[in-house]
Amino acid sequence: MTSKFILTFLLGVFLVSPHLVAGGEPRYPVLDSKFPAAETKLGWIDNERVIFQGYEPGKFGTKSLKDGHVYDITGLFIWNTTTNTVAKHVSIEGLTTLCVHAGEVTFAREGMLITGKPGEERQxxxxxxxxxxxxxxxxxxxxPYWSEEGRKGRGIPLLEQHGYVDFGEQSMDPVKSRPLVLYPPGSKVGMTLPLKSDQVDAPPLYVDFVDAYILRAIQHTSVAAPVWLLKPDGAVTQILEPRGESWERMGWAHSFLTMKGLFLVGGQAGYDTVGTAGAYLLRNNHPQRLIGGLVWSESVSPDGCKVAFVHVPHSQAGADSFRTLQAGKPGTRTLKMIDLCKGD
Incomplete structure (x- = not known):
């Protein structure tokens, strides 16, 4: 059933002292790959390596030898965060549909679907x-199992061993809202969840280290929204209730669960100023900034310790970074990582 207490393993974290030291420098180490990354989906292959789409300095804005078009994104790259080295995995012109789970990567390239452990992919x-x-x-x-022909509801898949959730019909009309229903694998009998279809955004996001799913409230504005955790057995726990908090309207975009609590992205920046924008860690029910600037493409490592993301200080720096890339240099919009299990 739904509860409003934070998970037991998070409680100790939220009761410690604020995170930032004088001058706003984080006590958690921030590692910079110094490699220009695209604002697209990335993922952890394991607890050390991140695969991402990026730009090669010197090739930015050049024409493809295949069709003459300009494809700025030139490949998939793997960042080893232990050695802080980046290696090109495969050449790709333009965007691809990258997905990572359980050490395997899946992406499309030149009409082929490529999947498997890096270096062992099947085409x-x-x-x-x-x-x-x-x-x-x-x-x-x-x-597949979550899609029944003729059904009006929206079946949204969990991992195959966990079944799927019926989100009901997609509608803004509260009258058509109904409880979410969890269907275990192979079962025609579902478990009614204490959340309704007009409350929760889809899809649920699997979190490895707790073997559960993040459910985020539908967010129509930048006001902070509630977050729940769904276990495969149907248990639902509310892990964020921001309504009424002083920071509720700071301007929030994303939330992710880590070993140290909720990692929040938001705040407001000027064109050439950082402002309050950045990545935050919720501590003692108050967000403490880990790094200032614009943050995209967040991904949490399987053990819940590390968060990788694309970062640039502000929009002006982003524009300057593109010009720097054209000049054959990396620029400041790079892939970075914060290790929340080190420091503080």
Whole structure:
């Protein structure tokens, strides 16, 4: 059932002293790859390596030898955060549909679907008709377990071993709202959850280190929204209730669960000033800034300790970074990582 207490393993974290030291410098180490990254989905292969889409200095803005078009994104790269080295994994012109789960990567390239452990990937023709599970990164060519023909509800898949959640019909009309229903694998009998379809955004996001799913409230504005944790057995726990807090309207975008609490992204920046923008850690029910600036493409390591993200101080720095790339240098919009299990 729904509860309003924070998970036991988070309580001790939230009761410690504020995180920032004088001058706003974080006590948690921030590692900079110094490699220019695209503002697209990235993922952890394991607790050390991050795969991401990036730009190669010197090739930014050059024409493709294949079709003459300009593709600024030139490949998938793997960042080893232990050695702080970046290696090119594969050349790709333009964006691709990158997905990472359980040490395997899945992406599309030149009409092929590529999946597997890095260096051991398998290639098959990309299916013209398919269903995709964003949690397991699996593509289905036949109607999968969460999609029943003729059903009005929205079946949203969890990992295959956990079944799916019926989110009901997609509608802004509260009258059509109904409780979410969790269907275990192979079961036609669902478990009614204490949340309604007009409350929760889809899809649920799997969190490895707690073997559960983040459910975020539908967010129509930048006002902070509630967050819940869904266990495979149907237990639902509220882990964020921001309504009425002094920081509720700071301007929030994303939230992620880590071993040290909720990692929040938000705040407001000027075109050439950092302002309150940045990545925050919720401590003692108060967000403490870890790094100032604009943050995108966040991803938490499987053990819950590290958060990788694309970062630039502000929009002016982002524009300058593009010009720097054109000049053959990395620029300041790079892939960075914060290790929350070190320091403080």
């Amino acid at each position: 098959t023709p990309f299916p013209k008709k398919n269903w995709f599970n964003p949690n397991s990164c699996r593509y289905y060519t036949e109607r």
